[in-house]
């Protein structure tokens with residue numbers, strides 16, 4: 540919901556732009572931190588969801604760690620001031636350069652996704668005279684019941700080590716003198732809204748933890764990843780239910796004394812705190828369709844084109860009650876998938892109206908591209 544003051548401020552700005560509500564962001568972060576503290580759970584923020592400088596500073600100040608998926612993110616986390624003992628590094632394709640960079644920074648842990656990667660990290664750590672802490676990312680074959688393009692924990696997905704490779708994985712760990720095994724890691728997908736999925740995950744985590752313990756490996760860290768979804772259909776109902784989410788893990792995970800439970804939340808922490816504000820360039824009323832053509836496109840917000848993601852679309856220049864018309868809301872890019880919504884009911888819309896695409900805080904600004912030689916757009920903040 541935007542106030543009249545917000546909207547009149549927006550009118551004076553060059554569009555499109557990302558608008559960040561830093562008060563809401565901080566509320567969300569504090570709410571999550573409080574809920575996690577109840578159970579002594581550790582939260583690492585999945586940086587890929589949004590690495591906007593101000594967003595990262597708020598997250599760091601809240602005391603969360605950083606979950607990185609590239610060398611660039613590891614460097615950025617350190618530069619922002621995340622404690623190196625709270626930086627973890629996942630990813631199926633870590634290059635030698637990225638591994639060396641992370642070793643130089645003495646990060647907390649590599650979440651390792653293949654047996655070959657274990658051998659490479661061992662070699663590179665040995666060459667530096669270091670010991671690398673590793674957790675094994677296991678593919679638990681648990682269905683996240685989310686869009687197939689953002690599912691990561693099924694046998695057919697590229698992520699993690701499959702259960703049938705674990706005996707070889709254990710042998711490799713025993714062989715590698717420059718590795719220290721600290722635990723197991725999972726991340727089964729994103730935008731998970733059915734919390735029962737996490738019960739199934741807990742059952743698998745318990746089994747795998749026991750498997751390692753039985754073979755003499757002390758499992759100090761249970762890292763259950765992230766994926767908690769947000770309600771894209773109710774952008775004003777803004778803070779996800781972190782309490783119920785953490786409670787599931789508290790109820791269903793067998794946590795031994797001295798074991799830590801780690802989470803890697805991305806979307807749930809940042810998703811609702813931003814909107815993409817755009818201006819209507821043209822309105823085309825056809826026989827079959829009415830089109831609203833925005834000055835923002837898939838180059839600014841790729842999620843709809845990439846995986847048919849839904850973002851609520853609002854005409855914030857017009858009162859909601861005026862007579863509704865159905866429009867396809869599209870961007871200016873020369874691709875037919877450059878479409879934010881079909882048959883969207885909006886008040887009758889005119890050139891120059893401001894359109895808000897809601898819930899764009901996660902995987903929005905960070906996925907922007909220069910396709911069509913489009914320029915970077917500005918970010919605007921409230922509540923600094």
Ligand SMILES: *Cc1c(COP(=O)(O)O)cnc(C)c1O
Pocket residue numbers: 585587588606608629630726728729730764765766767803804805806807901
């Ligand atoms: C992307 C990612 C996350 C965060 O996912 P969200 O759906 O944004 O919570 C966590 N862990 C890993 C390894 C990831 O790749």
